[in-house]
Amino acid sequence: MSNQSLQSASAVPQFEIIEVDQKRVACDGGGGALGHPRVWLHLGEENQIACTYCSRLYVMRGHTPVETTE
């Protein structure tokens, strides 16, 4: 057993993950200069949806986001 695993996974997502507790969420990018027109997003059966404007990932509370592999 090795205890020298000092390097943690560096897979830091470039987008925010926001927990929500309802299927329908509105996103406006947080407002301000980084904002965008408010859009309504709907969490599908996967319980997660990424905003097409700001790439924020909305996930149902308690749901583990599924990493998309490209």
Ligand SMILES: [Zn+2]
């Ligand atoms: Zn957005």
